Amino acid sequence: MQKQREHWGSRLGFILAALGSAVGLGTMWKFPYVTGQNGGGLFVLMYVFCTFFIGVPLFVAELLLGRKAQRGVVGTFSLLSNNSVIWKTAGWLGVASSFLIMSFYSVVAGWSLNYVFLSLNQFYLNRSAQEISHVFDVLAASGDITIFWHLLFTAITAAMVYRGVRQGIEYWNKVMTSTLVILLIVLCIYSVTLSGFWQGFDFVFYPDLSKFKASSALEALGLAFFTLSLGQGVMITYGSYMRREDDIPKTAGIVGSMLIVVSMMAAILIFSSIFTFGFGPQEGPGLVFKTLPVVFAQLPGALFISTSFFFLLVFAALTSAMPLVEVVSANFMDLYGWSRHKAVLVTAVGCFSFGIPSALSSTDIVFANWRQIYGKSFFDTINDLVSIWLLPIGGLMISIYIGWFLSREVVYEEFHAGTRLGYLWRPWLFFMRWVVPVGIILIILQTSSVIDVNHLFS
Ligand code: PFF
Numbered sequence: 001m002q003k004q005r006e007h008w009g010s011r012l013g014f015i016l017a018a019l020g021s022a023v024g025l026g027t028m029w030k031f032p033y034v035t036g037q038n039g040g041g042l043f044v045l046m047y048v049f050c051t052f053f054i055g056v057p058l059f060v061a062e063l064l065l066g067r068k069a070q071r072g073v074v075g076t077f078s079l080l081s082n083n084s085v086i087w088k089t090a091g092w093l094g095v096a097s098s099f100l101i102m103s104f105y106s107v108v109a110g111w112s113l114n115y116v117f118l119s120l121n122q123f124y125l126n127r128s129a130q131e132i133s134h135v136f137d138v139l140a141a142s143g144d145i146t147i148f149w150h151l152l153f154t155a156i157t158a159a160m161v162y163r164g165v166r167q168g169i170e171y172w173n174k175v176m177t178s179t180l181v182i183l184l185i186v187l188c189i190y191s192v193t194l195s196g197f198w199q200g201f202d203f204v205f206y207p208d209l210s211k212f213k214a215s216s217a218l219e220a221l222g223l224a225f226f227t228l229s230l231g232q233g234v235m236i237t238y239g240s241y242m243r244r245e246d247d248i249p250k251t252a253g254i255v256g257s258m259l260i261v262v263s264m265m266a267a268i269l270i271f272s273s274i275f276t277f278g279f280g281p282q283e284g285p286g287l288v289f290k291t292l293p294v295v296f297a298q299l300p301g302a303l304f305i306s307t308s309f310f311f312l313l314v315f316a317a318l319t320s321a322m323p324l325v326e327v328v329s330a331n332f333m334d335l336y337g338w339s340r341h342k343a344v345l346v347t348a349v350g351c352f353s354f355g356i357p358s359a360l361s362s363t364d365i366v367f368a369n370w371r372q373i374y375g376k377s378f379f380d381t382i383n384d385l386v387s388i389w390l391l392p393i394g395g396l397m398i399s400i401y402i403g404w405f406l407s408r409e410v411v412y413e414e415f416h417a418g419t420r421l422g423y424l425w426r427p428w429l430f431f432m433r434w435v436v437p438v439g440i441i442l443i444i445l446q447t448s449s450v451i452d453v454n455h456l457f458s
Pocket of ligand 1: 021022023024025026027098101226227228229230232234320321323324
């Protein structure tokens with residue numbers, strides 16, 4: 001017999017959990033540098049467009065599926081599709097993606113945790129700019145230290161999820177997501193006082209056509225996908241803790257809008273800081289760990305600014321990592337009747353162990369020849385595998401399933417349950433059937449280099 005399923009305690013709790021899952025390293029770490037590489041304003045506009053027209057509809061679809069089935073991702077597909085092997089595979093794909101993302105996500109999150117500690121120790125004192133940014137290279141090359149933080153981060157995440165949906169996930173999201181938003185607002189207000197503020201502001205909002213490439217649009221779509229945590233069953237799992245009276249389209253709209261506001265605040269904060277000290281926008285992934293500490297060290301109140309920023313990053317990462325662990329453990333609970341405690345423990349040990357080679361990617365300790373064989377580090381191999389293939393394919397399967405395979409009446413009824421936005425039904429269905437799948441297929445073709453849209457449009 002199914003055990004009584006837990007549900008979210010309040011709508012706000014769910015919104016904060018969904019927002020927490022969305023706002024993570026993707027928003028704080030990837031969004032700014034990808035914006036930098038794609039010329040700023042127009043890219044941001046494209047990101048907003050993709051979030052609302054492709055991300056949010058798919059977000060709604062995942063929540064609907066989960067709420068309908070009241071199961072984890074594999075259980076949802078097998079229940080609704082009468083045990084079809086293909087659709088169950090789509091579910092397992094989601095579990096695999098979550099597991100793989102967690103394995104390397106917690107390495108980067110562990111570095112953030114390390115930077116909180118470093119900031120509290122004022123590690124930047126009496127060091128030149130070069131020495132400060134070099135700290136990160138030393139850290140990445142120190143296997144033991146990286147593994148220590150990776151372990152600590154995984155353990156903290158697991159401890160939070162261990163307590164269940166309401167007392168664990170919802171409770172911690174309320175605390176951390178709201179603190180994150182407040183901290184971000186405080187830091188943004190502070191950034192207005194910086195001399196580079198307007199330059200940063202312009203950079204984020206001014207659409208510069210000359211730097212925008214056709215591939216930037218797909219890049220924006222991929223990013224919208226990753227930040228909204230789509231394509232791997234996170235929202236199916238979160239939806240399974242919703243009640244029929246909850247308003248899914250409205251909630252999705254709120255989460256999408258809040259995500260955009262938070263991403264823009266993060267980008268403004270980061271760019272005004274780096275422009276104040278004459279750094280360029282295109283600093284790549286090293287932006288957060290190499291450039292920002294140098295910038296913070298020169299600001300008045302460095303201790304406060306640097307510590308708050310890295311705290312913010314850790315909170316963002318924790319609230320995004322919780323659902324990753326939950327997706328995997330919810331399956332063990334649903335499918336094999338495991339207790340939550342056992343499921344979370346097994347998941348955490350698995351993610352930690354599989355993450356070890358990622359943590360040691362910049363060293364020669366394990367898989368020393370990986371780079372020579374595969375052409376990139378273990379970390380990048382897994383990261384690319386997930387972002388280029390697994391997430392888009394997962395999203396594609398979800399959209400095709402709900403748009404073309406699941407009975408129209410079931411989808412219609414579930415869409416209308418609990419919402420007053422029933423008039424969005426037709427446009428939403430059209431997007432699910434056509435726009436979302438076509439958009440995703442284009443991303444897959446572009447990122448796997450089968451086509452080059454820059455070439456097609458030049
Ligand atoms: N949305 C998170 C971010 O932008 O960092 C990343 C993420 C978290 C992706 C959880 C997927 C997920 F299930």
